[in-house]
Amino acid sequence: MDVLPEDILMQILVRLPVKCLFQFKCVSKSWCSLIKSPRFTDLHVSRANCGDQEGVILVKRFIKDERKIVLSFHSKDESLSLQVVAPDFEILSFEWSTEQFREIQYPDRVEDTEGEYGMQKLIVLDNSLAMIWYNITGSQISDQHFDIWVMMEYGVQESWVKKFSIGPLSGIESPLSSWNSDKLLWEMSNGQLASSAVLGDNRGSLTKYNIHGSPTTLQANIYHESLVALGELCGRRMN
Template sequence: MPNLKLDLPSDVTTDILCQLPVKTLLRFRCVSKRWCSQIDGPDFIKLHLSRSLATKSNLSLVLRNWYLYSVEFDSLRTATEINPPLNVIWGITDVFGSCNGLVAVCNSEEEIVLWNPSTRKHQRLPTMPVEDPKGDVKPRRYTFYGFGPDPISDDYKVVRMVQFVGDNGFFSAEVKVYSLKTNSWRGIKELPYYIRYLFQLGYLLFYRRGYGTLASGALHWVVPAGFGLLCMIVAFDLVAEEFRIVPQPDHVDPGFEMDLGALEGCLCMLCNYGGDFVDVWAMKEYGLKESWTKLFKVSQSSLNRRFGQVMPLAYSKSGDKVLLELDKDKLLWYDLRRRSAKKVRIEGAPNSFDAAVYVESLVPLGGGGMNRKTRQPPEEKKKSNRKKMDDFLSKGFKLAL
Protein backbone atom coordinates (compact mmCIF):
# COMPACT_ATOMS: atom_id res chain seq x y z
CA MET A 1 0.00 0.00 0.00
CA PRO A 2 1.54 3.35 -0.96
CA ASN A 3 2.36 5.90 1.76
CA LEU A 4 -0.26 8.62 2.03
CA LYS A 5 0.74 12.14 2.94
CA LEU A 6 -1.87 14.38 4.48
CA ASP A 7 -0.83 17.98 3.86
CA LEU A 8 -3.38 20.23 5.52
CA PRO A 9 -3.38 24.02 5.18
CA SER A 10 -1.59 25.79 8.03
CA ASP A 11 -4.75 27.46 9.37
CA VAL A 12 -6.58 24.13 9.48
CA THR A 13 -3.68 22.49 11.31
CA THR A 14 -3.59 25.38 13.78
CA ASP A 15 -7.32 25.09 14.46
CA ILE A 16 -7.02 21.35 15.12
CA LEU A 17 -3.93 21.61 17.31
CA CYS A 18 -5.39 24.49 19.29
CA GLN A 19 -8.11 22.19 20.64
CA LEU A 20 -5.69 19.62 22.03
CA PRO A 21 -4.37 19.38 25.61
CA VAL A 22 -0.78 20.31 26.40
CA LYS A 23 0.41 16.74 26.97
CA THR A 24 -0.78 15.73 23.50
CA LEU A 25 0.83 18.78 21.90
CA LEU A 26 4.17 17.97 23.53
CA ARG A 27 4.05 14.50 21.95
CA PHE A 28 2.98 15.92 18.58
CA ARG A 29 6.11 18.07 18.45
CA CYS A 30 7.84 14.90 17.24
CA VAL A 31 5.55 14.46 14.23
CA SER A 32 7.48 16.82 11.99
CA LYS A 33 9.75 19.87 12.05
CA ARG A 34 6.84 21.95 10.81
CA TRP A 35 4.58 20.89 13.68
CA CYS A 36 7.35 21.35 16.22
CA SER A 37 8.05 24.86 14.97
CA GLN A 38 4.34 25.69 14.92
CA ILE A 39 3.63 24.37 18.44
CA ASP A 40 6.69 26.16 19.86
CA GLY A 41 5.82 29.43 18.14
CA PRO A 42 4.76 32.37 20.36
CA ASP A 43 1.64 33.06 18.29
CA PHE A 44 0.38 29.49 18.68
CA ILE A 45 1.18 29.45 22.41
CA LYS A 46 -0.87 32.63 22.92
CA LEU A 47 -3.71 31.33 20.74
CA HIS A 48 -3.84 27.99 22.59
CA LEU A 49 -3.85 29.76 25.97
CA SER A 50 -6.53 32.21 24.86
CA ARG A 51 -8.78 29.39 23.68
CA SER A 52 -8.28 27.44 26.91
CA LEU A 53 -9.28 30.46 28.99
CA ALA A 54 -12.27 31.30 26.78
CA THR A 55 -13.65 27.75 26.77
CA LYS A 56 -12.63 26.88 30.36
CA SER A 57 -10.72 23.90 29.04
CA ASN A 58 -7.36 22.45 30.13
CA LEU A 59 -8.03 23.57 33.70
CA SER A 60 -6.59 21.80 36.73
CA LEU A 61 -6.42 22.27 40.48
CA VAL A 62 -3.22 22.17 42.47
CA LEU A 63 -3.76 20.91 46.03
CA ARG A 64 -1.18 21.78 48.65
CA ASN A 65 -0.52 19.82 51.82
CA TRP A 66 2.95 18.58 52.72
CA TYR A 67 3.16 17.60 49.07
CA LEU A 68 1.56 19.00 45.92
CA TYR A 69 -1.13 17.25 43.90
CA SER A 70 -2.79 17.97 40.58
CA VAL A 71 -6.34 17.04 39.58
CA GLU A 72 -8.16 17.73 36.32
CA PHE A 73 -10.92 20.28 36.78
CA ASP A 74 -13.36 18.63 34.35
CA SER A 75 -13.47 15.37 36.31
CA LEU A 76 -12.19 16.18 39.83
CA ARG A 77 -11.75 12.43 40.27
CA THR A 78 -8.12 11.53 40.89
CA ALA A 79 -5.26 13.52 42.41
CA THR A 80 -1.74 12.89 41.14
CA GLU A 81 1.31 13.92 43.12
CA ILE A 82 3.50 16.46 41.35
CA ASN A 83 7.04 17.36 42.31
CA PRO A 84 8.05 21.03 42.30
CA PRO A 85 11.67 21.86 41.41
CA LEU A 86 12.57 22.85 44.98
CA ASN A 87 14.88 21.37 47.57
CA VAL A 88 12.13 20.26 49.94
CA ILE A 89 13.17 18.00 52.80
CA TRP A 90 12.17 19.57 56.11
CA GLY A 91 10.12 22.45 54.77
CA ILE A 92 6.77 22.79 53.05
CA THR A 93 6.20 24.10 49.55
CA ASP A 94 4.01 27.17 49.34
CA VAL A 95 2.05 27.92 46.17
CA PHE A 96 1.59 31.69 46.23
CA GLY A 97 0.27 32.36 42.75
CA SER A 98 -0.78 30.96 39.38
CA CYS A 99 -1.20 32.64 36.02
CA ASN A 100 -1.38 31.42 32.40
CA GLY A 101 -0.08 27.98 33.31
CA LEU A 102 2.83 29.23 35.41
CA VAL A 103 2.80 28.44 39.12
CA ALA A 104 4.85 30.37 41.68
CA VAL A 105 6.25 28.22 44.51
CA CYS A 106 8.68 28.80 47.36
CA ASN A 107 9.91 27.28 50.58
CA SER A 108 11.87 30.28 51.89
CA GLU A 109 12.59 33.90 51.12
CA GLU A 110 15.67 32.81 49.17
CA GLU A 111 14.28 29.82 47.26
CA ILE A 112 11.52 30.89 44.87
CA VAL A 113 10.70 29.20 41.57
CA LEU A 114 8.37 29.90 38.65
CA TRP A 115 7.23 26.58 37.26
CA ASN A 116 5.13 25.26 34.39
CA PRO A 117 3.91 21.83 35.64
CA SER A 118 2.61 20.91 32.17
CA THR A 119 5.94 21.33 30.35
CA ARG A 120 8.08 20.62 33.46
CA LYS A 121 10.10 23.75 32.82
CA HIS A 122 11.05 26.14 35.60
CA GLN A 123 12.95 29.30 36.35
CA ARG A 124 14.71 29.59 39.70
CA LEU A 125 14.75 33.20 40.86
CA PRO A 126 18.13 34.71 41.76
CA THR A 127 18.67 35.02 45.50
CA MET A 128 17.73 38.41 46.89
CA PRO A 129 18.55 38.70 50.61
CA VAL A 130 16.18 40.66 52.82
CA GLU A 131 17.74 43.87 54.08
CA ASP A 132 16.91 44.34 57.75
CA PRO A 133 16.29 47.91 58.91
CA LYS A 134 19.17 49.68 60.56
CA GLY A 135 19.22 49.67 64.35
CA ASP A 136 20.41 47.77 67.40
CA VAL A 137 17.24 45.71 67.85
CA LYS A 138 16.81 42.87 65.34
CA PRO A 139 13.13 42.99 64.33
CA ARG A 140 10.71 40.16 63.65
CA ARG A 141 9.72 39.99 60.02
CA TYR A 142 6.77 38.62 58.01
CA THR A 143 6.77 37.99 54.29
CA PHE A 144 4.00 38.45 51.74
CA TYR A 145 4.17 37.22 48.14
CA GLY A 146 2.35 37.77 44.89
CA PHE A 147 2.69 36.70 41.25
CA GLY A 148 1.13 37.87 38.02
CA PRO A 149 1.60 39.16 34.45
CA ASP A 150 2.64 42.51 33.08
CA PRO A 151 0.85 42.43 29.69
CA ILE A 152 2.29 45.75 28.54
CA SER A 153 5.90 44.55 28.62
CA ASP A 154 4.97 40.88 28.00
CA ASP A 155 6.50 39.92 31.33
CA TYR A 156 5.71 38.04 34.55
CA LYS A 157 6.53 39.47 37.97
CA VAL A 158 6.92 38.27 41.53
CA VAL A 159 6.33 40.68 44.39
CA ARG A 160 7.94 40.10 47.79
CA MET A 161 6.89 42.33 50.67
CA VAL A 162 8.59 42.00 54.04
CA GLN A 163 7.14 43.74 57.08
CA PHE A 164 9.42 44.39 60.04
CA VAL A 165 8.13 44.74 63.59
CA GLY A 166 10.69 45.73 66.22
CA ASP A 167 10.38 45.08 69.94
CA ASN A 168 9.97 48.82 70.38
CA GLY A 169 6.83 48.74 68.21
CA PHE A 170 8.63 50.17 65.19
CA PHE A 171 7.03 49.18 61.86
CA SER A 172 8.71 49.28 58.46
CA ALA A 173 8.55 47.38 55.18
CA GLU A 174 10.64 46.34 52.20
CA VAL A 175 9.15 45.63 48.75
CA LYS A 176 11.05 44.07 45.87
CA VAL A 177 9.79 43.05 42.41
CA TYR A 178 11.27 40.31 40.24
CA SER A 179 10.98 40.46 36.44
CA LEU A 180 11.11 37.17 34.51
CA LYS A 181 12.08 39.07 31.36
CA THR A 182 15.24 40.50 32.90
CA ASN A 183 15.71 37.75 35.51
CA SER A 184 16.45 40.40 38.12
CA TRP A 185 15.05 42.09 41.23
CA ARG A 186 14.54 45.77 41.89
CA GLY A 187 13.35 47.63 44.96
CA ILE A 188 10.26 49.80 45.29
CA LYS A 189 11.28 52.93 47.16
CA GLU A 190 8.07 54.92 47.57
CA LEU A 191 5.82 52.89 49.87
CA PRO A 192 2.46 54.02 51.29
CA TYR A 193 2.18 54.13 55.08
CA TYR A 194 -0.47 51.38 55.27
CA ILE A 195 1.82 48.65 53.88
CA ARG A 196 3.57 48.40 57.23
CA TYR A 197 0.28 47.32 58.88
CA LEU A 198 -0.50 44.32 56.69
CA PHE A 199 0.47 41.81 59.34
CA GLN A 200 -2.00 40.71 62.01
CA LEU A 201 -1.27 37.19 63.19
CA GLY A 202 -4.79 35.92 63.90
CA TYR A 203 -6.16 37.39 60.69
CA LEU A 204 -3.49 35.87 58.46
CA LEU A 205 -3.67 32.45 60.10
CA PHE A 206 -7.38 32.30 59.41
CA TYR A 207 -7.70 34.13 56.12
CA ARG A 208 -4.42 33.15 54.46
CA ARG A 209 -3.88 36.60 53.00
CA GLY A 210 -0.12 36.46 52.91
CA TYR A 211 -0.50 35.75 49.18
CA GLY A 212 -1.74 38.43 46.83
CA THR A 213 -4.98 37.85 44.94
CA LEU A 214 -4.49 38.42 41.20
CA ALA A 215 -7.24 40.26 39.33
CA SER A 216 -7.25 42.79 36.48
CA GLY A 217 -3.48 43.11 36.27
CA ALA A 218 -2.95 43.83 39.97
CA LEU A 219 -2.24 41.94 43.18
CA HIS A 220 -4.48 42.54 46.17
CA TRP A 221 -4.17 42.21 49.93
CA VAL A 222 -6.39 43.11 52.85
CA VAL A 223 -5.08 45.56 55.44
CA PRO A 224 -7.15 44.56 58.50
CA ALA A 225 -8.73 47.21 60.70
CA GLY A 226 -6.43 48.32 63.50
CA PHE A 227 -3.81 50.90 64.49
CA GLY A 228 -6.44 53.58 63.86
CA LEU A 229 -7.07 52.35 60.29
CA LEU A 230 -10.24 51.03 58.69
CA CYS A 231 -10.13 47.75 56.78
CA MET A 232 -8.74 48.40 53.30
CA ILE A 233 -8.17 46.58 50.01
CA VAL A 234 -4.65 47.34 48.82
CA ALA A 235 -3.61 46.77 45.18
CA PHE A 236 -0.17 46.63 43.61
CA ASP A 237 -0.31 47.48 39.90
CA LEU A 238 2.04 45.08 38.10
CA VAL A 239 2.51 47.45 35.14
CA ALA A 240 3.03 50.76 36.97
CA GLU A 241 4.62 48.99 39.98
CA GLU A 242 2.83 51.17 42.50
CA PHE A 243 0.29 50.72 45.29
CA ARG A 244 -3.23 52.07 45.50
CA ILE A 245 -6.42 51.65 47.53
CA VAL A 246 -9.34 49.83 45.87
CA PRO A 247 -12.73 51.36 46.74
CA GLN A 248 -15.25 49.13 48.49
CA PRO A 249 -19.01 48.99 47.83
CA ASP A 250 -21.22 51.34 49.83
CA HIS A 251 -24.24 49.16 50.53
CA VAL A 252 -22.68 46.37 52.59
CA ASP A 253 -23.98 45.31 55.99
CA PRO A 254 -21.35 45.97 58.67
CA GLY A 255 -19.91 43.43 61.08
CA PHE A 256 -17.98 41.14 58.71
CA GLU A 257 -14.39 39.94 58.27
CA MET A 258 -13.07 40.55 54.77
CA ASP A 259 -11.29 38.11 52.50
CA LEU A 260 -10.42 38.38 48.80
CA GLY A 261 -10.73 36.03 45.85
CA ALA A 262 -11.12 36.11 42.09
CA LEU A 263 -13.69 34.65 39.69
CA GLU A 264 -13.24 34.80 35.92
CA GLY A 265 -10.67 37.55 36.31
CA CYS A 266 -12.83 39.78 38.51
CA LEU A 267 -11.77 40.80 42.00
CA CYS A 268 -14.10 39.36 44.63
CA MET A 269 -14.72 40.66 48.13
CA LEU A 270 -15.85 37.98 50.59
CA CYS A 271 -17.83 39.28 53.56
CA ASN A 272 -17.79 36.65 56.31
CA TYR A 273 -20.36 37.21 59.04
CA GLY A 274 -18.96 35.07 61.83
CA GLY A 275 -19.17 31.87 59.81
CA ASP A 276 -22.99 32.11 59.65
CA PHE A 277 -22.91 33.19 56.02
CA VAL A 278 -20.61 34.75 53.43
CA ASP A 279 -21.64 37.34 50.85
CA VAL A 280 -19.58 37.26 47.65
CA TRP A 281 -19.21 40.55 45.77
CA ALA A 282 -17.43 41.07 42.43
CA MET A 283 -15.96 44.23 40.91
CA LYS A 284 -17.32 43.92 37.37
CA GLU A 285 -15.40 46.93 36.03
CA TYR A 286 -12.09 47.17 37.77
CA GLY A 287 -11.47 50.38 39.68
CA LEU A 288 -15.07 51.55 39.39
CA LYS A 289 -16.72 51.61 42.80
CA GLU A 290 -20.24 51.53 41.35
CA SER A 291 -19.51 48.25 39.53
CA TRP A 292 -19.42 46.17 42.72
CA THR A 293 -22.15 43.52 42.37
CA LYS A 294 -23.31 40.97 44.90
CA LEU A 295 -22.98 37.58 43.17
CA PHE A 296 -24.34 35.10 45.71
CA LYS A 297 -24.60 34.19 49.36
CA VAL A 298 -23.32 31.02 51.03
CA SER A 299 -24.88 30.16 54.39
CA GLN A 300 -24.55 27.31 56.86
CA SER A 301 -28.15 26.31 56.16
CA SER A 302 -27.53 26.06 52.40
CA LEU A 303 -24.47 23.86 52.95
CA ASN A 304 -25.97 21.87 55.84
CA ARG A 305 -22.70 22.19 57.74
CA ARG A 306 -20.73 24.63 59.84
CA PHE A 307 -17.76 26.43 58.32
CA GLY A 308 -15.27 29.12 59.15
CA GLN A 309 -13.86 30.12 55.78
CA VAL A 310 -15.26 29.99 52.25
CA MET A 311 -13.25 30.58 49.09
CA PRO A 312 -14.85 30.42 45.60
CA LEU A 313 -12.42 28.90 43.09
CA ALA A 314 -14.16 28.69 39.71
CA TYR A 315 -17.49 28.43 37.94
CA SER A 316 -18.55 25.26 36.19
CA LYS A 317 -18.54 25.33 32.38
CA SER A 318 -22.32 25.81 32.39
CA GLY A 319 -21.98 28.67 34.87
CA ASP A 320 -24.76 27.40 37.15
CA LYS A 321 -22.40 26.08 39.85
CA VAL A 322 -19.33 27.39 41.64
CA LEU A 323 -16.57 25.31 43.20
CA LEU A 324 -16.00 26.28 46.84
CA GLU A 325 -13.12 25.49 49.15
CA LEU A 326 -14.24 25.21 52.78
CA ASP A 327 -11.87 25.58 55.72
CA LYS A 328 -8.87 24.45 53.64
CA ASP A 329 -9.96 20.80 53.65
CA LYS A 330 -13.16 20.35 51.60
CA LEU A 331 -14.34 21.07 48.06
CA LEU A 332 -18.02 21.57 47.29
CA TRP A 333 -20.01 22.23 44.15
CA TYR A 334 -22.50 24.95 45.09
CA ASP A 335 -25.63 25.13 42.94
CA LEU A 336 -26.38 28.84 42.53
CA ARG A 337 -30.04 28.37 41.60
CA ARG A 338 -31.01 25.70 44.12
CA ARG A 339 -28.66 27.02 46.82
CA SER A 340 -27.54 23.52 47.65
CA ALA A 341 -24.11 21.89 47.81
CA LYS A 342 -22.56 18.56 46.90
CA LYS A 343 -19.25 17.39 48.33
CA VAL A 344 -16.46 16.64 45.88
CA ARG A 345 -14.55 13.43 46.62
CA ILE A 346 -11.14 13.18 44.97
CA GLU A 347 -9.32 9.87 45.08
CA GLY A 348 -5.75 10.24 46.30
CA ALA A 349 -6.21 13.76 47.66
CA PRO A 350 -4.83 14.62 51.13
CA ASN A 351 -7.23 15.02 54.05
CA SER A 352 -6.64 18.77 54.22
CA PHE A 353 -5.28 21.15 51.62
CA ASP A 354 -5.22 24.57 50.04
CA ALA A 355 -6.52 24.63 46.47
CA ALA A 356 -5.75 26.85 43.50
CA VAL A 357 -6.85 26.79 39.87
CA TYR A 358 -4.36 26.82 37.03
CA VAL A 359 -4.68 26.44 33.27
CA GLU A 360 -2.36 24.04 31.48
CA SER A 361 -0.35 25.93 28.89
CA LEU A 362 2.79 25.97 26.75
CA VAL A 363 3.95 29.32 28.15
CA PRO A 364 7.77 29.12 28.24
CA LEU A 365 10.22 30.15 30.92
CA GLY A 366 13.55 31.72 30.04
CA GLY A 367 17.05 31.50 31.43
CA GLY A 368 17.89 28.45 33.51
CA GLY A 369 14.34 27.19 33.24
CA MET A 370 14.72 25.96 29.67
CA ASN A 371 17.53 23.45 30.07
CA ARG A 372 17.50 19.76 30.85
CA LYS A 373 18.07 20.32 34.55
CA THR A 374 14.42 21.27 34.85
CA ARG A 375 13.26 17.67 34.70
CA GLN A 376 11.72 16.16 37.79
CA PRO A 377 14.15 14.38 40.15
CA PRO A 378 14.67 10.62 39.83
CA GLU A 379 12.20 8.33 41.57
CA GLU A 380 14.82 7.24 44.10
CA LYS A 381 15.42 10.84 45.14
CA LYS A 382 11.70 11.49 45.52
CA LYS A 383 11.32 8.38 47.69
CA SER A 384 14.30 9.42 49.80
CA ASN A 385 12.89 12.88 50.41
CA ARG A 386 9.46 11.43 51.21
CA LYS A 387 11.01 8.97 53.72
CA LYS A 388 12.87 11.79 55.45
CA MET A 389 9.65 13.78 55.69
CA ASP A 390 7.61 10.80 56.94
CA ASP A 391 10.27 9.97 59.54
CA PHE A 392 10.15 13.56 60.71
CA LEU A 393 6.36 13.60 60.93
CA SER A 394 6.29 10.30 62.82
CA LYS A 395 8.08 12.00 65.72
CA GLY A 396 4.97 14.01 66.42
CA PHE A 397 5.55 17.23 64.54
CA LYS A 398 2.37 18.60 62.96
CA LEU A 399 1.74 21.77 61.00
CA ALA A 400 -1.68 23.40 60.91
CA LEU A 401 -2.37 24.45 57.35
Protein backbone atom coordinates in the same frame (compact mmCIF):
# COMPACT_ATOMS: atom_id res chain seq x y z
CA MET B 1 -1.28 18.21 4.29
CA ASP B 2 0.86 21.36 4.56
CA VAL B 3 -1.40 23.58 2.45
CA LEU B 4 -1.53 26.57 4.79
CA PRO B 5 1.45 28.84 5.48
CA GLU B 6 3.09 28.11 8.82
CA ASP B 7 2.10 31.44 10.41
CA ILE B 8 -1.59 30.92 9.59
CA LEU B 9 -1.46 27.31 10.74
CA MET B 10 0.14 28.44 14.00
CA GLN B 11 -2.61 31.01 14.61
CA ILE B 12 -5.20 28.26 14.18
CA LEU B 13 -3.49 25.63 16.33
CA VAL B 14 -2.56 28.02 19.14
CA ARG B 15 -6.28 28.41 19.96
CA LEU B 16 -6.75 24.69 20.62
CA PRO B 17 -6.57 22.93 24.02
CA VAL B 18 -3.49 20.95 25.00
CA LYS B 19 -5.13 17.52 24.56
CA CYS B 20 -6.00 18.28 20.94
CA LEU B 21 -2.49 19.51 20.23
CA PHE B 22 -0.96 16.28 21.50
CA GLN B 23 -3.22 14.38 19.11
CA PHE B 24 -2.37 16.67 16.20
CA LYS B 25 1.35 16.03 16.68
CA CYS B 26 0.64 12.70 14.96
CA VAL B 27 -0.76 14.34 11.80
CA SER B 28 2.63 14.96 10.23
CA LYS B 29 6.26 15.57 11.08
CA SER B 30 5.92 19.26 10.24
CA TRP B 31 2.92 19.65 12.58
CA CYS B 32 4.79 17.82 15.32
CA SER B 33 7.83 20.04 14.87
CA LEU B 34 5.68 23.18 14.91
CA ILE B 35 3.77 22.23 18.08
CA LYS B 36 6.99 21.28 19.88
CA SER B 37 8.78 24.50 18.94
CA PRO B 38 9.55 27.01 21.75
CA ARG B 39 7.90 29.79 19.76
CA PHE B 40 4.61 27.91 19.56
CA THR B 41 4.77 26.91 23.23
CA ASP B 42 5.32 30.49 24.37
CA LEU B 43 2.48 31.75 22.19
CA HIS B 44 0.09 29.06 23.45
CA VAL B 45 0.97 29.74 27.09
CA SER B 46 0.48 33.50 26.69
CA ARG B 47 -3.04 32.92 25.29
CA ALA B 48 -4.12 30.14 27.62
CA ASN B 49 -3.19 31.45 31.05
CA CYS B 50 -5.85 32.98 33.27
CA GLY B 51 -5.70 36.77 33.22
CA ASP B 52 -3.03 36.69 30.48
CA GLN B 53 -0.34 35.94 33.01
CA GLU B 54 2.13 33.13 33.56
CA GLY B 55 3.29 32.00 36.95
CA VAL B 56 2.28 32.13 40.57
CA ILE B 57 2.70 34.88 43.14
CA LEU B 58 2.57 34.14 46.85
CA VAL B 59 2.49 36.92 49.42
CA LYS B 60 2.43 35.66 53.01
CA ARG B 61 2.22 37.77 56.15
CA PHE B 62 3.21 36.16 59.47
CA ILE B 63 2.43 37.50 62.94
CA LYS B 64 6.06 37.61 64.11
CA ASP B 65 7.75 37.98 60.75
CA GLU B 66 6.93 39.11 57.25
CA ARG B 67 7.87 37.23 54.10
CA LYS B 68 7.20 37.94 50.45
CA ILE B 69 7.91 35.10 48.01
CA VAL B 70 7.67 35.57 44.26
CA LEU B 71 7.77 32.14 42.65
CA SER B 72 7.43 33.18 39.03
CA PHE B 73 6.11 35.90 36.79
CA HIS B 74 6.88 36.12 33.09
CA SER B 75 4.00 38.11 31.66
CA LYS B 76 4.63 40.91 29.18
CA ASP B 77 1.18 42.38 29.70
CA GLU B 78 1.47 45.80 31.36
CA SER B 79 -2.20 46.03 32.36
CA LEU B 80 -2.19 43.32 35.01
CA SER B 81 -3.19 43.97 38.60
CA LEU B 82 -2.64 42.09 41.85
CA GLN B 83 -5.32 42.26 44.52
CA VAL B 84 -4.16 41.93 48.12
CA VAL B 85 -5.86 42.62 51.43
CA ALA B 86 -3.78 45.01 53.52
CA PRO B 87 -3.40 44.70 57.33
CA ASP B 88 -5.95 47.51 57.80
CA PHE B 89 -8.51 45.62 55.71
CA GLU B 90 -8.29 47.63 52.52
CA ILE B 91 -8.29 46.11 49.05
CA LEU B 92 -5.25 47.27 47.11
CA SER B 93 -4.58 47.00 43.39
CA PHE B 94 -0.99 47.03 42.13
CA GLU B 95 -0.40 48.16 38.55
CA TRP B 96 2.64 46.38 37.13
CA SER B 97 3.36 48.96 34.43
CA THR B 98 3.48 51.95 36.82
CA GLU B 99 4.42 50.07 40.03
CA GLN B 100 1.72 52.02 41.82
CA PHE B 101 -0.76 50.88 44.47
CA ARG B 102 -4.32 52.17 44.59
CA GLU B 103 -7.20 51.39 46.89
CA ILE B 104 -10.33 49.60 45.72
CA GLN B 105 -13.32 50.52 47.86
CA TYR B 106 -15.55 47.94 49.52
CA PRO B 107 -19.25 47.85 48.64
CA ASP B 108 -21.18 50.51 50.56
CA ARG B 109 -23.47 47.99 52.24
CA VAL B 110 -20.69 45.76 53.57
CA GLU B 111 -20.55 46.51 57.29
CA ASP B 112 -19.69 44.64 60.46
CA THR B 113 -22.69 43.78 62.60
CA GLU B 114 -22.62 44.50 66.32
CA GLY B 115 -20.76 41.85 68.32
CA GLU B 116 -19.49 40.13 65.18
CA TYR B 117 -16.38 40.38 63.03
CA GLY B 118 -16.53 40.72 59.25
CA MET B 119 -14.31 38.51 57.12
CA GLN B 120 -13.72 38.56 53.39
CA LYS B 121 -12.14 36.44 50.67
CA LEU B 122 -11.22 37.83 47.25
CA ILE B 123 -11.78 35.48 44.32
CA VAL B 124 -12.17 35.59 40.55
CA LEU B 125 -15.71 34.66 39.55
CA ASP B 126 -16.58 34.47 35.86
CA ASN B 127 -13.55 36.65 35.00
CA SER B 128 -14.59 39.39 37.43
CA LEU B 129 -13.23 40.49 40.80
CA ALA B 130 -15.51 39.09 43.49
CA MET B 131 -15.60 39.04 47.27
CA ILE B 132 -17.10 36.53 49.69
CA TRP B 133 -18.23 38.38 52.82
CA TYR B 134 -19.29 36.74 56.07
CA ASN B 135 -19.45 37.43 59.79
CA ILE B 136 -18.05 35.31 62.58
CA THR B 137 -18.57 35.45 66.32
CA GLY B 138 -15.30 34.92 68.17
CA SER B 139 -13.30 32.36 66.19
CA GLN B 140 -16.15 30.07 65.15
CA ILE B 141 -18.23 29.92 61.98
CA SER B 142 -21.47 28.06 62.56
CA ASP B 143 -24.46 27.93 60.20
CA GLN B 144 -23.29 31.07 58.44
CA HIS B 145 -24.58 32.86 55.38
CA PHE B 146 -21.99 34.00 52.85
CA ASP B 147 -22.64 37.01 50.62
CA ILE B 148 -20.99 37.05 47.19
CA TRP B 149 -20.30 40.51 45.76
CA VAL B 150 -19.06 41.00 42.18
CA MET B 151 -17.41 44.16 40.80
CA MET B 152 -19.06 44.59 37.40
CA GLU B 153 -16.73 47.44 36.31
CA TYR B 154 -13.20 47.04 37.59
CA GLY B 155 -12.11 49.77 40.01
CA VAL B 156 -15.54 51.42 40.28
CA GLN B 157 -17.00 51.15 43.78
CA GLU B 158 -20.56 51.80 42.60
CA SER B 159 -20.37 48.74 40.34
CA TRP B 160 -20.24 46.27 43.26
CA VAL B 161 -23.34 44.07 43.03
CA LYS B 162 -24.47 41.54 45.62
CA LYS B 163 -25.11 38.61 43.29
CA PHE B 164 -26.36 36.06 45.81
CA SER B 165 -26.04 34.57 49.29
CA ILE B 166 -25.17 31.00 50.20
CA GLY B 167 -26.21 29.30 53.40
CA PRO B 168 -26.74 28.48 56.03
CA LEU B 169 -23.64 26.28 55.83
CA SER B 170 -22.36 24.47 58.90
CA GLY B 171 -18.87 23.22 59.69
CA ILE B 172 -17.13 25.70 57.39
CA GLU B 173 -13.67 26.95 58.36
CA SER B 174 -13.23 29.36 55.45
CA PRO B 175 -13.95 29.90 51.73
CA LEU B 176 -11.09 28.99 49.39
CA SER B 177 -11.75 29.83 45.75
CA SER B 178 -14.12 29.57 42.80
CA TRP B 179 -14.17 26.50 40.55
CA ASN B 180 -15.27 26.51 36.89
CA SER B 181 -17.35 29.66 37.51
CA ASP B 182 -20.25 27.59 38.88
CA LYS B 183 -18.88 26.26 42.18
CA LEU B 184 -17.20 27.58 45.31
CA LEU B 185 -14.57 25.63 47.23
CA TRP B 186 -14.60 25.53 51.03
CA GLU B 187 -12.39 24.26 53.81
CA MET B 188 -14.28 22.37 56.51
CA SER B 189 -13.39 22.79 60.18
CA ASN B 190 -11.70 19.36 60.09
CA GLY B 191 -9.52 20.33 57.10
CA GLN B 192 -11.67 18.52 54.51
CA LEU B 193 -12.29 19.99 51.05
CA ALA B 194 -15.89 20.69 50.01
CA SER B 195 -17.76 22.55 47.28
CA SER B 196 -21.15 24.13 46.76
CA ALA B 197 -23.01 25.26 43.65
CA VAL B 198 -23.13 28.96 42.84
CA LEU B 199 -26.62 28.78 41.33
CA GLY B 200 -29.59 26.43 41.54
CA ASP B 201 -31.75 24.85 44.21
CA ASN B 202 -28.81 22.97 45.79
CA ARG B 203 -26.82 26.14 46.44
CA GLY B 204 -26.89 25.56 50.19
CA SER B 205 -25.73 21.94 50.07
CA LEU B 206 -22.10 20.83 50.33
CA THR B 207 -20.32 18.17 48.32
CA LYS B 208 -17.44 16.77 50.36
CA TYR B 209 -14.29 15.29 48.80
CA ASN B 210 -11.83 12.75 50.11
CA ILE B 211 -9.14 15.41 50.34
CA HIS B 212 -7.91 16.50 53.75
CA GLY B 213 -5.32 18.88 55.12
CA SER B 214 -4.44 20.12 58.54
CA PRO B 215 -7.14 22.53 59.79
CA THR B 216 -6.69 26.12 58.51
CA THR B 217 -3.92 25.07 56.06
CA LEU B 218 -5.92 23.91 53.01
CA GLN B 219 -5.40 26.00 49.86
CA ALA B 220 -6.88 25.99 46.37
CA ASN B 221 -4.89 27.19 43.35
CA ILE B 222 -5.80 27.64 39.70
CA TYR B 223 -4.42 24.98 37.33
CA HIS B 224 -4.24 25.30 33.56
CA GLU B 225 -3.02 22.71 31.08
CA SER B 226 0.21 23.76 29.43
CA LEU B 227 2.63 22.59 26.76
CA VAL B 228 5.49 23.52 29.08
CA ALA B 229 6.91 20.42 30.78
CA LEU B 230 7.61 20.65 34.50
CA GLY B 231 11.32 20.03 33.99
CA GLU B 232 11.49 22.74 31.34
CA LEU B 233 9.66 25.19 33.62
CA CYS B 234 12.12 24.51 36.45
CA GLY B 235 14.96 25.06 34.02
CA ARG B 236 13.53 28.42 33.00
CA ARG B 237 13.30 29.52 36.61
CA MET B 238 16.88 28.42 37.31
CA ASN B 239 18.07 30.51 34.37
